[in-house]
Amino acid sequence: MSDIPKIRLRNVHKAFGPKTVLNGLDLDVMPGESVVIIGGSGTGKSVTLKCTLGLMEPDSGTIEVDGENVVGLGSRDRERINHKFSMLFQGGALFDSLPVWENVAFGPIADKTITRKQGKELAIEKLAQVGMPAEVADLYPSELSGGMQKRVGLARAIAGDPEIIFFDEPTTGLDPIMADVINDLIVKVTRELGSTGLSITHDMASARKIADRIAMLYQGKIIWQGPADSIDHCDNPYVQQFINGRADGPIEMAVRK
């Protein structure tokens, strides 16, 4: 494993008007590692993801991908970096007007790296990887359940063999069993590809399952990080309050201030 992090955030700051959201955030994600950022609503998980993806510029700090600072890149360089990424969006973000196979193969077809015929073959192969039969390829997103849409979104996220996959609340809106199926699939497909994963979630069951390392975001910083299986034994009171879903604790006191 290389010593250079796949993703490295250093001293990242982001404010909206008077509201400071990220306040010196540091985080490393090593090649092939799966890191899950947890934290309460409005703590800046999405802002962190958007800054890393280049959808939002941090006010200061650096964000490196494979050792290259990507903050402030021009559009051509940004496109080059974005080719390393894919994302599983919270709502699936499928195009309703396109059949499943075109949704799955959308990126490679749009990039003109494959023909439409090859795209359909690729889609069927990727659908199989997420446990879906070939017949699903010709259905439309509206004909699928939420869990199936999520699987199609996952098939799309892996279609271009990305080096890094971002997962935005991958289990939101799913029942606990389907959520577990999706978590297992995330682990399976990222291992098969050898991809690096960066996810954000509130769902501790999901974090425990898909993370090698969990990082907790609070008041604009990572206040604790460690192996997923160590989180239950950590003595950080903020983490303990969050993972046990307690109303009382230091997090509530901070909100009351």
Ligand SMILES: Nc1ncnc2c1ncn2[C@@H]1O[C@H](COP(=O)(O)OP(=O)(O)OP(=O)(O)O)[C@@H](O)[C@H]1O
């Ligand atoms: N474009 C924006 N303009 C102004 N404020 C924003 C913008 N984007 C995010 N914020 C603010 O930044 C804070 C963090 O938002 P963010 O969406 O990152 O939280 P989150 O941790 O992902 O929350 P949730 O778990 O509820 O999705 C919020 O107070 C939000 O209102």
